[in-house]
Amino acid sequence: MKLTAIDLFCGAGGLSRGLIDAGFDVIAGVENNPVAAETYRANYPGHYLVEADIATVDPLALMRDLGINRGQLDLLAGCPPCQGFSTHRTRRKSSAVEDSRNDLVFEYLRFVKELLPKVVMMENVPALAVDDRAHLVLRELIKLGYKVTSRSLQVKDAADYGVPQRRKRMILVASRFGEVSEPSPVAFHSTxxxxxxxxxxxxxxxxxxxxxxxxxxxxxxxxxxxxxxxxxxxxxxxxxxxxxxxxxxxxxxxxxxxxxxxxxxxxxxxxxxxxxxxxxxxxxxxxxxxxxxxxxxxxxxxxxxxxxxxxxxxxxxxxxxNALPPKFIKVHADKIKEHLISVEG
Incomplete structure (x- = not known):
């Protein structure tokens, strides 16, 4: 069963690599940085890549170009640029400096509203997890019919999922068809x-x-x-x-x-x-x-x-x-795949 995904803010393609390794067909990506877009194209020459400021991209036109209807996409994934939330730029780890990129999470939400994917996955730095923007996104997801629980948004260390690196990240996963189970942490860290x-x-x-x-x-x-x-x-x-x-x-x-x-x-x-x-x-x-x-x-x-x-x-x-570790994404995408197969099976 080939499941479809779109990668917003795809950068050099770490998220896409993890999705592909889990068996998803990444049918499109959106990226504004020309060097990152060159990198992405070189690694994924068959993907439909929109190289533009995401604020100028029309989700309805993207659906037409891809030949998909609202509600048909299996997974919408993305990592909005997070420099404004980086702990290197904040006085406290829980607060974000003023940066226009902070509001790019709402561009991700705009795509969710138009595409209405079966599952959403958004990844970011830990500081976003305690920011009002993230909780507004959760409230909007509930209005759209997504199952949101206390485990939908968490901060996890990639090292606990097989990545040989201490890297804490926020990850948000929600489905319109119920709760997605979590991957189990590894018994021993990779070194x-x-x-x-x-x-x-x-x-x-x-x-x-x-x-x-x-x-x-x-x-x-x-x-x-x-x-x-x-x-x-x-x-x-x-x-x-x-x-x-x-x-x-x-x-x-x-x-x-x-x-x-x-x-x-x-x-x-x-x-x-x-x-x-x-x-x-x-x-x-x-x-x-x-x-x-x-x-x-x-x-x-x-x-x-x-x-x-x-x-x-x-x-x-x-x-x-700035990339997402593909292995960290894969273990979570594996669970999303299991969930989608079980509800569509």
């Missing part, structure tokens, strides 16, 4: 070793996302070399390598210039994932930051997944850091 230990040394992999090694300033490279292997921290450095703010006791982010640990999950992969000054992004034992390919693998993308470098390596890192 950095599970995913990166067999990676070849950068330089000989014939992979542009893995082979490039930036030239660091001598002092920075010396700092990296001195960080103890397998989980070391900048706190382990001799004082002469400490930054002025650290010497004055202001601390700063404790994970910067830190190494990942082989036997643990990685930290959250962010847009700064290839820069040692942006977090605990040093390789567990090699004296370097992780590569773009390693970051993508820790996000559970396939090892040959294409990411455009048209806007540079930092932009590619941002795409990877």
């Amino acid at each position: 950095v070793r599970d995913y990166l230990s067999t990676m070849p040394l950068p330089g000989g992999a014939n992979d542009v996302l893995h082979d490039y090694m930036p030239k660091r300033a001598d002092k920075v490279q010396a700092m990296i070399t001195l960080i103890p292997k397998d989980g070391g921290s900048r706190k382990d450095l001799p004082k002469e390598y400490w930054l002025p703010c650290h010497l004055k006791g202001r601390g700063g982010y404790l994970d910067v210039y830190g190494r990942m640990s082989w036997q643990k999950v990685s930290p959250t992969i962010t847009g700064g994932c290839i820069s040692p000054s942006k977090g605990r992004f040093l390789h567990p034992e090699q004296d370097r930051a992780i590569t773009l390919r390693e970051a993508a693998i820790l996000q559970t993308f396939p090892s040959d997944y294409y990411f455009s470098l048209a806007a540079g390596r930092d932009h590619a890192a941002l795409m990877i850091g």
Whole structure:
């Protein structure tokens, strides 16, 4: 039974990858960023991609183009851009700074109202879960006939579902045909070793996302070399390598210039994932930051997944850091598929 899905704000395609891995036919995507759209097309050449500001996209015209009727789509999924809710931009983790992108959740809701899919799935950062916007979305879903319970909107850690990364995310799932069961957490977390230990040394992999090694300033490279292997921290450095703010006791982010640990999950992969000054992004034992390919693998993308470098390596890192881990999406999409088959069977 082939179930259909549309991916709004599809970015580089992490959500679509997870849906496809669960057996969904992703019939369309909507994305405004040209480099993300190039990445998406390269990986999913058969998908119908609307490259436009979602506020200008007519859901009725999209349905006509796809040949589907209201209520026929199985799943409408999406992750509205969430930078305004990011904890890096808020004083408190529960509050959002003013950012026009915060209201893009209502564009997602506009598509729900017009398409009336059988199931909706929206993913975002945890701060949205306690914002009034999310609860307005829930109230509107109830009016549209969706079954909403206390478990419809939750904050979950992707590490609990097989992703080798500490990554807390909000996920909203609701169906017009009853409650969708939840996936069970894994018994044991996947680790950095599970995913990166067999990676070849950068330089000989014939992979542009893995082979490039930036030239660091001598002092920075010396700092990296001195960080103890397998989980070391900048706190382990001799004082002469400490930054002025650290010497004055202001601390700063404790994970910067830190190494990942082989036997643990990685930290959250962010847009700064290839820069040692942006977090605990040093390789567990090699004296370097992780590569773009390693970051993508820790996000559970396939090892040959294409990411455009048209806007540079930092932009590619941002795409990877902003993406949804396909494995996290798949385990939830598996349950949605089971639910749809049971109600339509």
